[in-house]
Amino acid sequence: MESLNRVTISRSALVHNFDLCREQAGGAAIMAMVKADGYGHGMVECARLFAARGAAAFGVAEAVEGATLRRAGCDLPIFVLAGVVPQTAAGIVEYRLTPVVVDAAILPELSREAVAQGVELPIHLKVDAGMGRQGTLPAGFMDLARAAHSLPGLRIEGVMAHFPMSEDRESTNSAEVLATFRRAAADIAGLVDGRCCLHLANSGGLFYVAGARLDMVRLGIGLYGYYPDGAAGRAAASDPLLQPVMRFATSVIQVRQLPAGAGLGYNHLYTTTRPTTVAVLPVGYEDGYLRSLSNRAEVLLHGRRAPVIGRISMNLTLVDATNIDRVRVGDEAVLLGCQGAEEITADEIAGWMETINYEVLCLFGRLNHREMTD
Numbered sequence: 001m002e003s004l005n006r007v008t009i010s011r012s013a014l015v016h017n018f019d020l021c022r023e024q025a026g027g028a029a030i031m032a033m034v035k036a037d038g039y040g041h042g043m044v045e046c047a048r049l050f051a052a053r054g055a056a057a058f059g060v061a062e063a064v065e066g067a068t069l070r071r072a073g074c075d076l077p078i079f080v081l082a083g084v085v086p087q088t089a090a091g092i093v094e095y096r097l098t099p100v101v102v103d104a105a106i107l108p109e110l111s112r113e114a115v116a117q118g119v120e121l122p123i124h125l126k127v128d129a130g131m132g133r134q135g136t137l138p139a140g141f142m143d144l145a146r147a148a149h150s151l152p153g154l155r156i157e158g159v160m161a162h163f164p165m166s167e168d169r170e171s172t173n174s175a176e177v178l179a180t181f182r183r184a185a186a187d188i189a190g191l192v193d194g195r196c197c198l199h200l201a202n203s204g205g206l207f208y209v210a211g212a213r214l215d216m217v218r219l220g221i222g223l224y225g226y227y228p229d230g231a232a233g234r235a236a237a238s239d240p241l242l243q244p245v246m247r248f249a250t251s252v253i254q255v256r257q258l259p260a261g262a263g264l265g266y267n268h269l270y271t272t273t274r275p276t277t278v279a280v281l282p283v284g285y286e287d288g289y290l291r292s293l294s295n296r297a298e299v300l301l302h303g304r305r306a307p308v309i310g311r312i313s314m315n316l317t318l319v320d321a322t323n324i325d326r327v328r329v330g331d332e333a334v335l336l337g338c339q340g341a342e343e344i345t346a347d348e349i350a351g352w353m354e355t356i357n358y359e360v361l362c363l364f365g366r367l368n369h370r371e372m373t374d
């Protein structure tokens, strides 16, 4: 038995997006970001596909995700971007993960583990070039590199930073971050044996910031078919466009004819103003279809838009199907994606939810049964 709520992931769209991003990246290597279960699209399945198209590395948040990916057979470098702490050091070395080192506190532990397990552990150092989140400020970056350089078992392989607002094409911030990053990397060049891999750009950095590609780009949202600045980015982009990868559909479970003046659902958030055909869907906030979509969202039925009416509850959503002919139990309702000539994008849903496309994809993808399709 399967849930009536289905998330499907399009392989051909993933391939299209990867190839498009690879072209834009020029010669820069691609680290495919597969954290958050591949932004809700499935970490292992997406990683396999990206590896086959030429990804150079993968990025995850916590070490445990990297271990899962390694056990699934991934042979490429896997970067751990958050959660490099003493209790994960042994696992990081054991699973040959590449730790992103944000300050010197973790270095002795990583060194000890690398020596104990008889390996030379490649590490990447993170400079806070303006993100103001993780990393070491430029003033202390040389000390961090010296500390890493002085310990056995460790090899500085790369330097990274992160953009705080690369999706904002108008901002001058990204050029400043890029300049700060380059200076910090140049400062420590003497402490890096061999070639140092510099990486700074996320999808916004690749799409919108000149000169940010460097040696490697770390791409997430673009691979999953969305622009980091949402609908505005899609509208401003030139062909070929990124293709949304995720579709979220369900089935009508009841069709009701209600008179004018009927209060619907919790708190009677909506009251019918005319005889109304209501289609009931078995989807709710449990499935990531958040309450903030109540009385706001639209779904696709028979290739046409139908408004969500009333309060979304844990497992039920009501839509006004009065203007759509012959809606029946079992008909497909599309919450995200295409049906016929109509499309609802994660950008549109993000607008209704007052959030960003990233959050919509993570919610729908992680909370529902998911399948890959061609």
Ligand SMILES: *Cc1c(COP(=O)(O)O)cnc(C)c1O
Pocket: 033, 035, 081, 162, 201, 202, 203, 204, 218, 219, 220, 221, 222, 228
């Ligand atoms: C998630 C993440 C990325 C990818 O960002 P997108 O905007 O999805 O391309 C890049 N770098 C770091 C450090 C990240 O955490």
